[in-house]
Amino acid sequence: MAASRPASSRPASPWAGIARRAGRRLASSLPALLGVLVLTFLLMRVLPGDPAVFFASGPNAGKAEIEEVRRQMGLDRPVPEQLVRYLGDVATGHLGRSMTTGQPVLTDLRRRLPASLELTFTALAIALALAIPLGIAAALRPGSLVDHGVRFLCALGVCVPTFVSGLLLIYVFYYLLGLAPDPTGRIDVFAATPPDITGFLLVDFALVGDGEGWRNAASQLVLPALTMALFVLAPLARITRASMLAVLGSDFIRTARSLGLPPRRVVVTYALRNAILPVLTIAGIVFSTMLGANVLVEKVFSWPGVASYALDALLASDYAPVQGFVLLMASLFVLVNLTVDVLYGLADPRISVE
Amino acid sequence: MIHASPPAPPLLSIEDLRVAFATRAGTVEALRGVSLAVAPGESLGLVGESGSGKSVTAFAAARLLDRAGRITGGRIRFRGQDVTRLSAADLRDAQGSAQGSAIGMIFQNPRAALNPIRPVGLQLADVLRANGHSRAAARDKALAALEAVRIRDAARRLDAYPHELSGGMCQRVMIALALAAEPALLIADEPTTGLDVTTQKTVMDLVARLTAERGMALILITHDLGLAAQYCSRIAVMEAGRLVEEGAPGALFSSPRHPYTARLVAASPTPTSTLADLTPGAPPPPAPARPNPPAGTPALLEVQGIGKRYGDAAAVEDVSFAMREGESLGLVGESGSGKSTLSRLICRLIDPSAGEILFEGGSIGAIPARDFHRSPLRRAIQIVFQDPDGSLNPRFSAFDSIAHPVRRLTELRGEALRRRVIESAGRAGLGADLLGRFPHQLSGGQKARVGIARAVAVRPRLLVLDEPTAALDVSVQAGVLRLLDDLRREDGLAFLFVSHDLNVVRMMCERTVVLQAGRVVEAGDSRDLFQAPRTAYTRELLAAIPHFRPGAAREPAEPVA
Known part of the structure; x- marks a missing residue:
């Protein structure tokens, strides 16, 4: 009722x-x-x-x-x-x-989980930061070049397997351009041992105020996180677009327009805040899937996460x-x-x- | 409320406006050359049936046409300035923010027109800030705006979300929003459709008072001729994208010149009309003489002290009445009065918390609602739903929709089933050529007829009609009402007619039950009840119906003391 x-x-x-x-x-x-x-x-x-x-x-x-x-x-x-x-x-x-490993499983997981979580959080943040603006842009002009461009990018992200896109990124940014560091692990092998506080390197370096260490860890993180972000870009951008389209067509958006609210306010405060609800649901699902499914990314980048640990154990x-x-x-x-x-x-x- | 319009340069003038919509089936012309003018402070009623283009005219003037709609010709002038090609933002700038927004608009379905996840006070503040008020001033102004639309306890309502307010309250908030920008013209697009008659009256009185106080012009878009006549000084009638007639309400409705206006006026129910008045043609067949049932025959339906509680709230409490075979009983009341709950209880779609339902003397209240579809009595009690759109499966053709209950509830199969479906459709006024169509290929009236054909196809004894014509245009409604009445007379069907339209109930039903807050406040013979209501509540309901017949028995706005 x-x-x-x-x-x-x-x-x-x-x-x-x-x-x-x-x-x-x-x-x-x-x-x-x-x-x-x-x-x-x-x-x-x-x-x-x-x-x-x-x-x-x-x-x-x-x-x-x-x-x-x-x-x-x-x-x-x-x-x-x-x-x-x-x-x-x-x-x-x-x-x-x-x-x-000869270690208690709890110890192993505790040591490796932060690596996986840090990677997944970063990837999700990158994916959301890309997907939401892209989805909004596509929804504001459906059928336009922007819309088709976003659709193409999403298709590409889904079609290319992570181990291919990961290797491609390594080839371009490490081998060709030399912008990215050696893609092995969370930190340069010659760097100083990271402080062990939370296990999240970015957080730990920030806590002890080690700027160089932080940059080092971040540069190791960028490529694998980007690889994963590209893979989950599609569901997030598509749901943002669909949800924004539905909300933009609703009565209260028409009201907001009739009242002469500034376009920015209409799109962000009125449309996006309503459209974000389904995006939240999908982001939750994407996050859970990424944690387990990123085993390929962990393998390609020798990332010491829980997924590759579990895969090794399963094979043994x-x-x-x-x-x-x-x-x-x-x-x-x-x-x-x-x-x-x-x-x-x-x-x-x-x-x-x- | 009715302004004498002094000769003044028009505030809004529309000249030969043409609007086309790009659809999948090609370009559709929605407006084919509409010209009209509104003077400052004037109130113009724009009436017509769905698809006549009255909303499109308003949306074009307020620059709210959606992407598919395009102005293909003509001119819109506001305060003498050509604004046809201006965007909404340009229009505001052109008019200068000191004068506020040019055109304010209130909409049908007020709850959907408000942002569901933003407190109404903030929504008001958004508008005020867009019109140059500071953040600090906006809250005080918002409070004043809510008080101006007579919202009780306005300070607390500032933090309320739309879902916490009733439909009438939401519409008041919408009015406050539209007026916050201090427009010179207010366009109200079916502002009271879906609201109760009493709420409709308070909302419309409020709009009329505020526009008069602030010297605003008003365009009232409505399909209800009575409403337009009561609140507007001039009426324009639209049909199929054209303006067909224009004039003062008295003259227009008492002696319409255009045949369409005449048809519209004839089809609109009034306090004195009969079904025969609404539908020209042969008089209805005389009711077959119903032999008096032998003494001791139980009533067709008897409801004894029935109640339904949801948690602590009682939706229906201690309601009792009985219906004879072939009788028509009207159930009226405002929303929340429990009339829909009661009809669902009787249809056995929900279980009562107290009381007894007897059908031909046998108790059916004890059969759980979820098992009732297996009862042989499911066939005897059928229902016609309010929303002809939502109650048809979009993937079922009209034939499948009608055949489905026949297949489930009777033994008819194959050729016999096909014959029954075609026969039922024919009786509901639906040609056999329409049976292959899907709901989206049918008009509103045709969908309503599918719903009726589906209900009568299993030959029920009692038909429960839940606002069967609420979504239909008056001319279509007249046809459907006539059809229902004929069906009842021919088959001896009993009707339980649930409606908020008292004129319709008066014409359709021999007896009427008035509900308020889940209880019966008055019941009796329809003629007596409508002519001499005994309770204050019924009088209030009757007084709130807008009428348009000049010199009708009762003066429209006068409260009956």
Whole structure:
């Protein structure tokens, strides 16, 4: 019912409603997380490949030795018992130990996650900074040269795989022009060790006030971030264009024009603020996908992120890191959705009222 | 409210204006040479049916034509200056910001016309700042603007969002926005369509008072002849992109010269018209003598103490009435009075929270709404929806739309089904040649007829009509009303007619139930109820209907004491 609500029945601030919704959303995602845990666990067990054989001393290890490794890893127990143990471990904060690196999975992930996050955040920021103006420009003049140009750029971004565009960027900016540094890792191998505060190099260098280190880290970051940004440019620009077109055709934009508001105000305050809602949703999805799907970019640029770590573990039939990675991704996905939800509540007052 | 217009140079003059729209099917001429003039302080009513070009004329004058529309000929002068080719911004500059915006506009559907995610106070401040007020002054001015449109508790409403306000309030905010730029001309495009009669009256009275106080000219665009007659000193009638007749409302409506005006006047319901007046032609067939049912026969429909609550709010509370076979009962009231909820309860689309619904003596209230489609009584109770557009599947042809319920609810298949669909369509006045068309290829009236054909195709006993003609032009409405009345007389169908148009209910229904805030305030024989309403609320509803017949039984604006 579109019945009117007196303003008095509105909560004093939108935050109360948002917090309530966020809490509900968080609680309802717990079963999904549990499901992800169990599913990954079972999937790893049915995949071909025996970790005990892989991690025994060598290809000519004796049967007894393999059995010994298997017993150490707890793989001789029945699967349900292994699952219960695993769930118990996860509940107490133990994600197991990686057989490849010899480190606890939690330590590995904690060390590598900031690299992935820094890359993804930067890529998303670049993508949004490009996609939103492009989408607006295309929507303001549909069918124009600008519109077609944006469409072409988006098609290009989607069609060219990241490992190709990444190599292309390296070829042009590192090999031909020499503008970009050696594309290996997050920091020049000869540079001073970065301070270890948050793990986000740009933040850490800024915190200690090391300008040169910051520039160094930033220049390492630009190419991989650009590669990823190009890949996700299309969905963001297209949804901005579609959403802006719809909003620009709506009654309240006509009202704003009839009232003689300055064009800038009409486009930004009236149209864009309404059109940004679907862009937020897509940005959340894009962010979650980028975190896991950027394994190719990480490989091309030798970026020490979580995705390449998980891929290596998977190839080695190393159960614990893969399970830890999937759990991490699922949790991040929940968090990202929650953030989008909260932003949505802030951007659209109709939602917190329900 | 009615200005004597002194001979003055026109504020706005439109000469031989031609506008064309580029569509997928080629160029469509929307205006074919329209000329009209508005003097300062004058109020002009622009009437006509949908597609007549009245809105396009206004949008062209206010430079709000959308991208596809183009002025192909003619001239628009504002204060003597040719503004035909100026953009909206140039127009404002040309007129100088000291004089404010040249033309202010208020629109149909006020809720959609406001930015949904911006507090109304800020929207007002945006306009004020665009007109040269400082940020600090804007808030005080915004408050004053809200008070000027009589919004109670204006200081708190400044922070309200449009969805927190009623439709009438949103329209007041829209008026405040349009007036904030201090225009010399206010164009109101169907400003009260979709609002209740009582809200319509308060909004229109407000517009009339404010334009008079500020010496503004007004162009009122409406399809409601009564509204135009009541609030305008001059009326221009438009048909198919041309202005066909112009004059003072009294003369124009009592002795129309142009045949189109005459048709329009004839089709408009008035407090005294009958269905036969609206539709020239043969008189309706006499009602078949309904034999008195033997004593002890249960009523066709009986509603006992029915209620529906949403949380703490009661939408319908303790409503009881009964309907005989073949009877027509009108359900009237303002929006929020619970008439739509009640009709949905009876159609068994939602479940009641209290009370009983009996159909021919058997309880149907206890069958959950989601299982009712399996009940054999689903066939007996059918519904015709308000929005002929939204209630048809856009991917279904007219034939499929009508055949769908027949397939679901009866055993007819193949040739028998086809015959039934064609027969029902024919009875609803829909030729067999139209049945292959999809909704977007049909006119509003034709879509309404598909909706009616679909409802009667399964031969129901009770037809619930939820504002079946609210979206239609008066001449189309007249035809549809006549059709419905004939169907009822021939088949002995019972009607539950939900409408906010009291004139229509009076013509269509033998008995009327008046609802207010979910409760019945008055019920009885339509003739008695409309001639001598017993409650103040019904009197208020009746007094709010705008009339245009000069010398009609009741003086239009006079409140009935």
